[in-house]
Amino acid sequence: MTLAEKAGQMTQHSWGFGSDEVARKEAATGMLGSVLNAPSLEERNRVQKLALESRLGVPLIFGRDVIHGYKTIFPISLGLAASFEPQLAERTARAAAREAAEVGIDWTFAPMVDVTRDPRWGRVAESFGEDPCLTSAMGAAMVRGFQGSPGDAERIAACAKHFAGYGATESGKEYNTTWIPEPLLRDLYLPPFRACVEAGVMTMMTGFNDLNGIPASGNAFLLRKILKGEWDFSGFVVSDWASMAEMIKHGLCEDDADVAKVSAKAGVDLEMATRTYAKHLPQLVEAGVVPVAVLDDAVRRILRVKHELGLFDEPYRKTAATSVAVCAEHLALAREAAQRSVVLLKNEGALLPLRKELRSLAVLGPLADAPLEQLGSWSYDGAVEAAVTPLAALRARLGADVKLEYVAALPDCRSGDASGIQAAVDAAARSEIALLFVGEPANLSGECRSRAFLELPGIQAELVMRVAATGTPVVLIIMAGRPLTIGAVCAQARAVLYNWQTGTMAGPALADILFGDVAPSGKLPISFPRTVGQVPVYYAHKNTGRPPKQDRPQIPTGTPLDPVDFDASYVDVEVTPEFPFGFGLSYAKFEYGRVQVTPARVRQGETVRVQAELRNTGATAGVEVVQLYVRDRVGSVTRPVRELKGFQRVALAAGQSKTVQLELPTAALAFTDADLQERVEPGKFEIFVGGDSRAPLGAELELV
Numbered sequence: 001m002t003l004a005e006k007a008g009q010m011t012q013h014s015w016g017f018g019s020d021e022v023a024r025k026e027a028a029t030g031m032l033g034s035v036l037n038a039p040s041l042e043e044r045n046r047v048q049k050l051a052l053e054s055r056l057g058v059p060l061i062f063g064r065d066v067i068h069g070y071k072t073i074f075p076i077s078l079g080l081a082a083s084f085e086p087q088l089a090e091r092t093a094r095a096a097a098r099e100a101a102e103v104g105i106d107w108t109f110a111p112m113v114d115v116t117r118d119p120r121w122g123r124v125a126e127s128f129g130e131d132p133c134l135t136s137a138m139g140a141a142m143v144r145g146f147q148g149s150p151g152d153a154e155r156i157a158a159c160a161k162h163f164a165g166y167g168a169t170e171s172g173k174e175y176n177t178t179w180i181p182e183p184l185l186r187d188l189y190l191p192p193f194r195a196c197v198e199a200g201v202m203t204m205m206t207g208f209n210d211l212n213g214i215p216a217s218g219n220a221f222l223l224r225k226i227l228k229g230e231w232d233f234s235g236f237v238v239s240d241w242a243s244m245a246e247m248i249k250h251g252l253c254e255d256d257a258d259v260a261k262v263s264a265k266a267g268v269d270l271e272m273a274t275r276t277y278a279k280h281l282p283q284l285v286e287a288g289v290v291p292v293a294v295l296d297d298a299v300r301r302i303l304r305v306k307h308e309l310g311l312f313d314e315p316y317r318k319t320a321a322t323s324v325a326v327c328a329e330h331l332a333l334a335r336e337a338a339q340r341s342v343v344l345l346k347n348e349g350a351l352l353p354l355r356k357e358l359r360s361l362a363v364l365g366p367l368a369d370a371p372l373e374q375l376g377s378w379s380y381d382g383a384v385e386a387a388v389t390p391l392a393a394l395r396a397r398l399g400a401d402v403k404l405e406y407v408a409a410l411p412d413c414r415s416g417d418a419s420g421i422q423a424a425v426d427a428a429a430r431s432e433i434a435l436l437f438v439g440e441p442a443n444l445s446g447e448c449r450s451r452a453f454l455e456l457p458g459i460q461a462e463l464v465m466r467v468a469a470t471g472t473p474v475v476l477i478i479m480a481g482r483p484l485t486i487g488a489v490c491a492q493a494r495a496v497l498y499n500w501q502t503g504t505m506a507g508p509a510l511a512d513i514l515f516g517d518v519a520p521s522g523k524l525p526i527s528f529p530r531t532v533g534q535v536p537v538y539y540a541h542k543n544t545g546r547p548p549k550q551d552r553p554q555i556p557t558g559t560p561l562d563p564v565d566f567d568a569s570y571v572d573v574e575v576t577p578e579f580p581f582g583f584g585l586s587y588a589k590f591e592y593g594r595v596q597v598t599p600a601r602v603r604q605g606e607t608v609r610v611q612a613e614l615r616n617t618g619a620t621a622g623v624e625v626v627q628l629y630v631r632d633r634v635g636s637v638t639r640p641v642r643e644l645k646g647f648q649r650v651a652l653a654a655g656q657s658k659t660v661q662l663e664l665p666t667a668a669l670a671f672t673d674a675d676l677q678e679r680v681e682p683g684k685f686e687i688f689v690g691g692d693s694r695a696p697l698g699a700e701l702e703l704v
């Protein structure tokens with residue numbers, strides 16, 4: 001290959017950005033490696049033909065963001081994470097791959113495995129939440145789902161993004177600076193990427209963020225040292241969209257040539273959207289600034305992935321004889337995934353499930369019948385016409401003997417127009433139960449959708465208050481792409497379901513839950529703050545030297561000398577979150593019994609078996625997500641008060657009990673010490689098993 005051909009392989013054209021005509025010429029002369037967002041299967045194959053007819057005939061790889069479904073939309077990642085079920089994530093990714101592959105998409109830019117503790121950040125919707133253990137399991141499962149196995153025609157390449165630290169964006173503001181000390185980077189932000197590498201992810205994407213002074217797209221420490229060095233990653237690294245050229249604005253690079261030099265040396269193999277590689281790499285090599293070995297390594301990686309995907313054998317894709325898009329099987333999966341994502345936050349007096357004898361129901365709120373909103377961000381390919389809203393599902397389900405009154409009340413979630421509220425109030429007053437659908441529109445979360453306020457947008461809180469004032473019991477159903485501060489509105493409702501944006505089958509899945517065909521089983525993958533001022537609030541915090549003695553505001557009275565507890569708390573709000581990580585109720589009632597660890601004294605390299613008694617003392621069947629947390633009492637560096645180390649969904653019939661077994665390999669106790677070494681230290685560990693991150697102490701373990 002000539003230097004120009006090598007630089008060409010390292011270039012991706014973003015369709016519609018810059019000249020597509022120029023991109024066609026690049027493909028025809030072997031100066032292009034990849035295309036993002038080809039507009040159709042036909043166009044894809046036409047450009048592919050140009051590439052195949054070039055001197056070397058290397059096929060292009062075509063990418064697109066297939067994030068939580070393609071035509072059939074599954075729950076947003078944050079919702080899916082609430083299922084705590086990696087196999088479910090794997091199946092949804094598989095279905096998405098099948099739908100995408102049949103229209104010529106070879107490669108998706110998912111999963112996003114950025115851990116984040118900041119609900120202000122819009123991309124929290126695309127994340128699996130605040131925990132590295134859960135994110136690792138869900139991310140690796142999606143990689144397996146997208147990529148299937150070699151030779152499989154329905155596989156697409158996955159891409160773990162955004163490497164790394166993007167979720168730590170300062171003040172939750174999109175694209176903002178990140179400062180992450182190396183131990184925290186290694187213990188919190190990197191493990192999910194490593195899990196994806198271990199699952200065989202073919203590609204990785206850099207982030208837009210400046211990490212500790214070096215933007216991720218020019219960060220040799222991340223890409224060369226850790227990813228390609230320590231982890232021996234053999235796939236290729238793509239930049240984020242124009243993120244390389246943005247290093248000029250970051251103030252790291254002088255001009256495009258400088259960008260090409262910095263990114264190539266740092267280990268970015270493929271440039272997305274911009275053309276600094278194509279324009280400058282050949283000269284930089286000739287001038288001796290960039291070693292040719294850098295290009296050879298990058299091209300080898302790109303060709304290897306193309307080869308593994310079978311693009312050299314089958315460069316074209318044909319229109320499928322029978323399309324799998326939105327097929328019955330995928331819709332059933334979407335319904336199942338949505339059911340398992342919903343989190344029951346409150347159920348006073350067992351208001352839910354709704355009684356069979358119910359004769360009148362008010363369905364209210366701007367999100368009861370909003371097909372586009374329930375699909376969430378990154379669903380531009382989603383089949384909106386296939387989306388079944390809660391209103392449609394309830395109408396289809398309820399017979400003529402139930403009077404259903406629907407009032408949207410507000411034109412949309414952000415509206416300040418109160419003129420429709422009275423009609424909703426009247427409908428509620430006439431009904432036995434009011435189902436009230438509020439939340440965020442899809443376009444308030446996702447990329448570049450950071451929020452500084454976390455309340456329900458517009459005047460939705462007023463709608464909740466006025467409907468509740470009728471005295472009719474209210475079931476609040478919140479559809480949103482992030483944790484919102486909902487304490488005040490939840491207090492008005494008898495039952496609250498956090499419904500995220502659960503996709504095409506959001507309506508039927510929710511109806512299944514409301515009527516008790518399935519009990520809710522979702523658990524929060526992220527802590528919900530009481531107020532934005534608590535952010536970041538997360539369960540795996542440090543103890544501090546003055547852990548809070550109480551969980552109530554310490555409002556000082558009188559003079560500054562009047563006593564408060566001088567501890568790590570607030571004077572104006574409780575120190576705990578509104579809802580903790582791992583929390584979620586069921587219609588069943590779960591009780592935990594004795595926790596046992598065997599052996600209780602363990603050597604490094606061994607695996608501990610943790611057993612817990614679980615009993616369903618309720619009157620209905622349900623699924624509990626049993627969670628295992630560990631606290632390392634004393635370390636050579638201080639350790640979090642607890643960390644999730646395992647979880648398992650356990651189905652129990654009414655009255656049934658079971659001994660649940662979880663495995664804890666001692667390797668899971670490793671952390672990064674003050675010398676930046678990953679190690680497992682001997683000592684005492686506390687073991688907590690329960691239904692959320694407040695699980696009580698169950699047993700002790702000693703590592704010798």
Ligand code: BGC
Pocket residue numbers: 065109161240241447
């Ligand atoms: C996003 C990526 C996405 C890429 C390609 C960027 O703006 O940050 O997550 O994969 O665009 O569409």
